[in-house]
Amino acid sequence: MVEHLSRFNSADYNFLTRDNAPRLYLPIISDPTMMDSDGDDIPDNEDLEPLKIFLHELLQKLELMEKYIDDYKKYLINSDYNNYDNAMQDIITEIINTETSIISINIIRNLYYGWEGNTANGVKWTVTDGTDFPLVKNYICEKDSSILEYFRMYNGRKYKSPELKLFKDKTDQEIDLLHMLATLGGQGHDEISLFLLFGKKDTIEPPLSGWAGDLQSAIQDLRIFANSTEYEPRLIEDSFYKLIVGEISINTPLKLTLQDLLADIDAQNIHNTYSQKETLSYMIKNYYTYHTDTRFTDFVDSFGGINEFSDLVYSYTRGNDPVKHLILHFFALRNGDIFVTTDESNILWKVFMRVIKEKINEESN
Numbered sequence: 305m306v307e308h309l310s311r312f313n314s315a316d317y318n319f320l321t322r323d324n325a326p327r328l329y330l331p332i333i334s335d336p337t338m339m340d341s342d343g344d345d346i347p348d349n350e351d352l353e354p355l356k357i358f359l360h361e362l363l364q365k366l367e368l369m370e371k372y373i374d375d376y377k378k379y380l381i382n383s384d385y386n387n388y389d390n391a392m393q394d395i396i397t398e399i400i401n402t403e404t405s406i407i408s409i410n411i412i413r414n415l416y417y418g419w420e421g422n423t424a425n426g427v428k429w430t431v432t433d434g435t436d437f438p439l440v441k442n443y444i445c446e447k448d449s450s451i452l453e454y455f456r457m458y459n460g461r462k463y464k465s466p467e468l469k470l471f472k473d474k475t476d477q478e479i480d481l482l483h484m485l486a487t488l489g490g491q492g493h494d495e496i497s498l499f500l501l502f503g504k505k506d507t508i509e510p511p512l513s514g515w516a517g518d519l520q521s522a523i524q525d526l527r528i529f530a531n532s533t534e535y536e537p538r539l540i541e542d543s544f545y546k547l548i549v550g551e552i553s554i555n556t557p558l559k560l561t562l563q564d565l566l567a568d569i570d571a572q573n574i575h576n577t578y579s580q581k582e583t584l585s586y587m588i589k590n591y592y593t594y595h596t597d598t599r600f601t602d603f604v605d606s607f608g609g610i611n612e613f614s615d616l617v618y619s620y621t622r623g624n625d626p627v628k629h630l631i632l633h634f635f636a637l638r639n640g641d642i643f644v645t646t647d648e649s650n651i652l653w654k655v656f657m658r659v660i661k662e663k664i665n666e667e668s669n
């Protein structure tokens with residue numbers, strides 16, 4: 305035995321080449337001596353898939369798309385586009401002068417939130433986010449048609465279909481990715497003109513294309529819920545809260561869900577955190593790796609704190625000017641009277657703030 309073991313004390317003993325004895329090996333899921341086996345900056349003890357790089361496939365497709373956008377810009381810059389007519393020159397100038405991140409966002413969100421959704425969607429999201437860069441999109445499709453087919457699978461509106469993908473953050477929380485990008489596009493589009501829709505020279509405030517717009521559209525959920533529920537009216541605040549966070553459900557698709565809210569909040573935070581000069585792939589990789597643990601706290605802090613944010617939510621949930629309070633009244637009208645009652649405004653305000661406060665509490669624990 306001593307003789308057997310002493311063989312291993314020799315400095316030139318090579319275990320791999322000299323020891324041919326058959327052995328059984330156990331599969332190693334992750335190496336316990338390593339903090340982060342796959343090197344994606346999410347430590348093994350928090351990583352749901354310690355051997356699979358977080359968002360790997362999505363980032364690969366996105367980086368390829370960004371390369372093609374940059375290639376196309378270079379091609380346009382070097383082309384003799386001064387010979388084209390004025391309309392075409394304007395289109396080319398806009399492509400050349402727009403950050404690659406904005407072009408990526410608008411091409412991907414357009415797969416549902418835009419002309420590829422339906423005509424009404426096309427008008428609405430062109431007003432909200434600007435052009436969807438059809439020339440660039442065609443170039444990307446010619447180079448590699450799998451890229452946009454991949455992102456089309458993230459259509460959050462139909463996320464329960466088995467063939468569609470779900471975007472999940474590192475804690476497995478589902479987020480409506482195309483909704484997030486549509487909202488992010490609106491955040492970056494500073495002049496959202498009502499001129500196209502109403503011939504009025506008013507502008508829509510950017511939050512209304514995101515979290516505040518979803519908050520206002522929840523008036524529709526509230527009215528459908530109030531009509532369908534067997535709960536006592538005095539309990540509706542509590543049950544409407546449970547509906548939004550998914551603890552109870554009704555048979556109608558909701559305007560405001562937790563997936564929607566996360567998409568809105570992530571879009572606002574990404575808009576606050578990064579310059580448009582960064583690539584979208586960098587923003588998504590960096591934000592979803594490092595910043596989602598405090599997303600609700602960061603979101604509310606960006607408005608100056610919980611009290612300031614509550615005042616803002618209060619103001620967005622009431623008002624009876626059908627044009628100024630466009631989204632609120634549009635969705636109110638779909639299920640009843642165009643005028644929103646004080647009771648309804650208060651329920652929307654209190655329930656929304658309760659969701660936000662609960663989430664902030666979870667983050668501090």
Ligand SMILES: [Ca+2]
Pocket residue numbers: 340341342343344345346347348351353354
């Ligand atoms: Ca990892």
